Structures are given as structure tokens and as C-alpha cells.
Amino acid sequence: MFPGEIDVPPATYLDHLGTIFALFDTQDSGNISYGVQTATARYFVKTAGDPAAPNLFLDFDARVTLLRTAAELARSGTHPAMPALHAVIESPAGPVLVYEWRDGDLLHEPAARERFKALPTAEILAVLDALYELHAALDAAGWVEGDFYDGAMMYDFDARRLTVMDLDTYRRGPHRNTMGRMFGSTRFMAPEQLALGAPIDTRTTAYVMARAALVLLPEPPPALHAVLLEATTTRFPSYEAFYDAWLTASSTIAV
The missing domain is CATH 3.30.200.20 (Phosphorylase Kinase; domain 1)
Structure with missing residues (x-):
């Protein structure tokens, strides 16, 4: 066509x-x-x-x-x-x-974000599971996160479907921060995205994905909260390690 x-x-x-x-x-x-x-x-x-x-x-x-x-x-x-x-x-x-074409509301918009955060925990977790599964596939294909924030997420509240878009600044493989303050929202950015010469790699993807949950999920279940805190403090060695920990913690909770 x-x-x-x-x-x-x-x-x-x-x-x-x-x-x-x-x-x-x-x-x-x-x-x-x-x-x-x-x-x-x-x-x-x-x-x-x-x-x-x-x-x-x-x-x-x-x-x-x-x-x-x-x-x-x-x-x-x-x-x-x-x-x-x-x-x-x-x-x-x-x-x-x-x-x-996908229908939905940008979660960067305050009204849509607050509506999303007011959803049942199970529905928010289903969205995060989809987001993390997508990034597991991207990570396996060698892609490293770049400029991801809630403006890259759209949610169809009727269909309960997440759309992730505008991933143009993702890059294949580890690289160095050549900008200092890189593109992105500081609510989501990892420390290395603010430091000239710092390595940007799969650990960065893990940090940013964890920040997405901390921004969008008001009260994470304790087991998942522990995973998110580790991803944003002591850090996981890779996105795969973060995702494995998330799946393991998810299997222990009921929402």
C-alpha cells in the first residue's frame, strides 16, 4: 500500500x-x-x-x-x-x-497521570509488567534506554492497553554520556545521565524503569518496593537482573 x-x-x-x-x-x-x-x-x-x-x-x-x-x-x-x-x-x-494508530491518554499530562495512579494496584502492575517485558525484549536485542519518561507512555483506559512510543533516542549497546545533562526528565533519569563521560548501559535501563514504577505506582507492595529501591540505590548489575528480581517478587504477592 x-x-x-x-x-x-x-x-x-x-x-x-x-x-x-x-x-x-x-x-x-x-x-x-x-x-x-x-x-x-x-x-x-x-x-x-x-x-x-x-x-x-x-x-x-x-x-x-x-x-x-x-x-x-x-x-x-x-x-x-x-x-x-x-x-x-x-x-x-x-x-x-x-x-x-493507537488511542489513549499521555501519562505526562497531569490529569491522565493522576487518573492512572488512582487505578487499582493490580491494573497498574499489569501496565508495569508490560513495560518491563517490552524492555526485556529490547535489552535482549541490545538496546539501552534513552530519554524515557511518562511522555513516552500512553494508556487507553477503556481497553486497558499501554502504548510505549518515541524511543528514538535509545541506542544499541553501552556508550558514554557525551552531553553532561542528557535529554530526559529528572524524575526518571539515572545519575549517570547527568554526568559527562559516565557509562550508559543496561544498568541505566533498570534504574529508569524502576523510577517509572516509583512515579506511577503510589503504594508498591513491599516485595516490589524493595526491588525498586535496590534498582535506584545500590543498583542491579544489569536490566536482566532487575527484571528477574521483579518477576520473582511479583510471584510472591497477591493484589
Whole structure:
């Protein structure tokens, strides 16, 4: 259905593909995304935005690089919490990523976050289990967390479905912090994401995932709380070790 390449701007192509019913053009990165309705389906389409736009947080080449990373990550595996990537279309404005459309509320929005935190503990734990299972798969494929926070999580309260998105800044394999204060929310960030030259690796993923639970789960059961505290203090040696400890603790509780 989707071509491999187009010779017109993404918005022009999308206008011909179907109806643009949503526009997301206020992203800090400079990316521009769309919701598109065709005769048969809805899609979420992400682009690098205007190549000539001035004064953006990331320049055009950097935005293109991150989109290609997002495509590589999506193609490295599938998971119910991650929208399917249907196509990557090359355009004069860089790659155009066509994902399935997902309904839901961004948990970065205060009202949605508070509504989520008021859910029964069992429902929140089911969401965290899905988040952690996804990251176990990403970790096994060699991906290390980057700029993850509640703005990367969307929850459909009716369908009880988690969607994780915007993983463009994840990287394969361990690397060093070359920025000092890296991209991200300090509510979620590991100490090494604030220290120039510090190693960023699977331990970082474990820390950030533990912080997600501490932010979103008001009263963790004691066995799980102990795992989260270890992940954010003495630290687990790997994401796998954190995930194993989480699963072991989960098997001992009833909610």
C-alpha cells in the first residue's frame, strides 16, 4: 500500500493518502507528526519536520538520524505495547515513519497521570509488567534506554492497553554520556545521565524503569518496593537482573 519513496513533501502525500485528522507540530525536537484516516485504517505518521526550520532543539540531520534509529528499533522486534511500524517512506524531507494508530491518554499530562495512579494496584502492575517485558525484549536485542519518561507512555483506559512510543533516542549497546545533562526528565533519569563521560548501559535501563514504577505506582507492595529501591540505590548489575528480581517478587504477592 505504501511506496518506498515519494518526491513530494510528506504532508502533500498524506493529503492524497487520506484525511489528516490530527497534527502534532509543537514537539521540542522539531518533528512533525500526523494522524491520518484512510478508507481502511488509521495511522500515526512521524516525520523529521521542515528541513529549513530555524532555532529548533535538534537540527534536521539529527532528527533524521533519530527517525532512522526509531525504525531500526521497531524492526528489531515486536511487542503488544509497541505500535507496529507499517512502512518507512523516503521523502525530500527525510524518512516518513508510518505506524498503526493507537488511542489513549499521555501519562505526562497531569490529569491522565493522576487518573492512572488512582487505578487499582493490580491494573497498574499489569501496565508495569508490560513495560518491563517490552524492555526485556529490547535489552535482549541490545538496546539501552534513552530519554524515557511518562511522555513516552500512553494508556487507553477503556481497553486497558499501554502504548510505549518515541524511543528514538535509545541506542544499541553501552556508550558514554557525551552531553553532561542528557535529554530526559529528572524524575526518571539515572545519575549517570547527568554526568559527562559516565557509562550508559543496561544498568541505566533498570534504574529508569524502576523510577517509572516509583512515579506511577503510589503504594508498591513491599516485595516490589524493595526491588525498586535496590534498582535506584545500590543498583542491579544489569536490566536482566532487575527484571528477574521483579518477576520473582511479583510471584510472591497477591493484589
